[in-house]
Amino acid sequence: MRLRAVMAVPSLRWSVLAWGLSVIAETASLVVLLVVAYEVGGPGLLAGFSILRAVPALIVTPVVIGWSDRGRRESWLTAVLATRSGLLALAAAFLVAGAPMAVLLVGGLASVLFSTHRPMSGALLPHLATSPAQLTAANAASAFAESAGTLAGPVLAGVLLVVGPPPLGLALAAVVVGAAAVAVRRIHDVTSPGDPGSAMTLASAIREFGVGLRALLQEPPLIALVFVQTFARGVLLIAVVVLAVDTFGQGDPGVGWLTAMMGVGGLAGSAAAAALVTSTRISRAVAVGVALWGLPMVALGFLTVPAVGYLGFAIIGVGNAVLDVGAFTLVARVIPPTILGRAFAAFEVILVLGVTIGSLVAGLAVPKFGVGPSLGLTGCVLVTLAAGSIPWARRLDTRLIPGDNVSALRECRQLDSLPLAAVDHLAAVGVERTFADGEDVMVQGAVGDDFHVVMSGRARVSRNGTMVAELGPGSGFGEMALLRQVPRTATVTAVGELTTFAISRLDFTVFVAGHPSAAAAVAHVAQERALADERRGSR
Template identity: 30%
Template sequence: MTQTAAPQTAGVIDGARSAIAQSIRPLGAVFRNPALRRMQLALLGSLIGDWAYATAVAVFAYGVGGAKAVGFYFTVRLALMAVASPFFATLADRMPRRLVMIGCDLLRFVLVSAAAACLYVGTPAWPVFVLAGIASVSAAAFRPAQNAWMPSLADSTEELTAANGASSTLESLSFFIGPAIGAFLLTLTDVPTVFMLNAATFLWSALLVTGIHARPGSVAEEASRTEDDAEEQKPPAGVLRETAAGFRAVTSDRDILMVGSLLCAQTVVAGASAVFGVVLAVEILQTGPKGVGYIDSAFGVGAIIGGFVAIARAARRRLALDLSVGVILWSIPLLALWAWPHPATVFAAIVLMGFGNPLVDVNFATILQRITPDAVLGRVFGTVEGACIATMALGSLVMPLLIKVFGLGRGLGVLGAVIAVLVLPWLPRALRLDRDLAVPAGVPLLNAVPMFEPLTPATIENLARKLVRFEVPAGSVIVREGQESDRFFVVESGGVSVSHGDVLIRHEGPGDFFGEIGLLRDVPRTATVTADTDTVLQVLEREDFLDAVTGQSEARMAADAIVSRRIAL
């Protein structure tokens, strides 16, 4: 028996080492990227401060009105955030995302500092609660802006996934570090001091974000817009219509709806865990409420391991499947707790749930960043975030009823079964989405075209999916001078001759391109192109080419430079 267990243990250890090794390279790329490094450090400082601040607010509320005051404050806070998130996220699509993040940081700095000042001068409790609540609501645009900005800062899909993984891991770490710092400072100082620490972390975050600059020509960050561009981006209607665009994007796209539904299924359990975690500690661990700390620690261990695994699996491009598995790992352990109510089962179940958490967080963010149009990306994140906060509150409300009606074990079993039933029907669509998100064969060919270099990886992939392959026999005329300009061509194999009148201008081979002059200048073909040998071409239609190139300033500048150089020849 020992001999059998040893190879199994060694296999688990080797698998863990492999996952860590496979995640080191993309994580290294994230922190070598100055923009992503600043983003992660800004997020870490802000999250640690937030958790320390939440601890201090809970202590203050308990001192004012006991457990009822704590519960009332956090319930109202979650409700306000759920309602505000879709509205505030509109800012992430209407303004430069860097400015939105900085504005959120500075506003929270002012509000939390004001709350600390109220405590120092001894005002009544209500101004502190009001300022603290407004500070929470004012954060509603920060994460949507960050998530919507990230694709423009990453140089590849794997790097984007790794950046989301780093963010998830930092959130898990801050879950422990922040409250620990808050509790430690409260033993040495007082609540106002912890408030000021949180205010300082917002300044830290704002300063780091100030130094972040998007990749040239990116869609998501448009800090370099001209005034005319900004004018074109003004909302055509009121705030409600603009906010509704996020809801429409979620409900009209089945893939986005799937991602949002899976995430909400997980957050129902996350909200319920705030209740059943305490009951598990009391009834099964028999440690009393303080055992929640042990449960949280087990969750954190699983989350850190899961984060490495999620990043390591990024190259396999199974984002939607991994997301689904992550949600299932929040349901199956509940069934195990029903079947085997034992302390060992509690820790095993919580570790599995922690392991599944980054599979959900990392992959949901990456999928939305890749399938959502950039124009509504911030609002989609805000809509999904608002829904998740609402379903988290729902879970915390439903769990006490399940325990009262069925008891702890059966209540957990019912919750786990319901979540599993909600997830399983989405699996076929998840598998189909993963096939759609596979890297198209034409990506390397498009990456070699100079005018496409400023485009984000997601934009290149979308273009590659629109390529149409043409095989042209030797001697065939591909385009003729004076014809309508309707397509852009890239030579995959073979070769072509480009001539103007009777004059041969140049020969082009694999990786070269033609057709851009007529499209960009909106004129008929300026040259005749003939296949020298049997040639394979990849073709983009006029609208697809122009949308990609003219929609980003750096790409347009690169294209204009190529056109000017070729006309001069």
């Protein structure tokens, strides 16, 4: 039900669809590229290809995310997807021409750009969702789309490796990425253009990356859990080829079949995450996801046979979906919206580093110690760290329960269509004010400089000395003067002790009047009140 509700919101639907298509293209092209690398240079070139994909991403991701923070993220994401489509088409052409190293180079660059998609998408979702529950559900929908893509992409690649030439898989990936770009183009009026500021340079990108990284480091256990999981992903990137081709004897298509099992598990995992990962269990979902990655790897360390391999990869897919929902929702909840894009860029760099180091270690360890022991030791590290992080996860989940200010703002009719990022910002910058019985909150004819939301108590609204309304908790007032640039149109007086949450004119203008849906809601309330005044005046 929660996933269907998310898909009913057009902007969320297009964002989730674009991510799913992007993953299909990435996983399908990656299977082809891994096969090419293994055939040309074995495990050593597989590790080298992982470095080729990773090192440029450490530079490209912060720069692209920094640029996207200064403009419309949806426009930047469209441009990135279109560029990826062109690179994959070029890689297909090189494969037709029999130039495998050029294929790996161009295909690797396309994968580098893929690393920018999730940070931009993650920074967009808080501007599309209107509540923590909707944000969690949106991340669950994204995890479902990722799992579906992780299943569909390798299956398509495996089929094409059997029935057609390898370039066909890369050409199909180029088309699918192009479709993702079209989907992103359907997202409109989400974020206002940022302040362009000074020109983006490598030095400024590093500084802004540092801002995001410092924000993430406020939660060290989160960074540790995500890093070891991506380290394990890097190990698995090498192991999946060795397992499928050599250990299980299933040849090149087996790489696609085994990888696809992660997608099968991911579909089940994302459905479970949508039901079980709530705003009060976000951090614990991260720990559970890491444990579900580790346990199958431990099992493969003891019994490296196809049945355990395929079942284990399915369980890893479940863990991956649960982890993604928890981790990406958690980052969006604990990082201020003004630096969220940079935080997600730093987050992605950590992911890339983990995969790179894991691939390097596996490239050295698998030929020397064997694929089973390498997977088993990695799994033991993951399970141990996941178990040790449970106390931290419980404390953080308790801290993330919305406070009274946030709850009151979400109940306010004028603000209920605001995205979660805006509500959290207003809750942080607004001021709680208390008024004694009979004290005026605002006076008719005075200059209006703030908007109020009743948190507790009641307020009497009077116009020209006549009472016209009484407001209770969750009611907002004061928007008329701010919207229409006129003096206060009514006097509001406390009835008993009254507590309100005041939002300044500047913050109201930027975060409420500047958001299309919220501005429409505020204008509708203002129009209703104006019509009510006309009806009273005509009596």
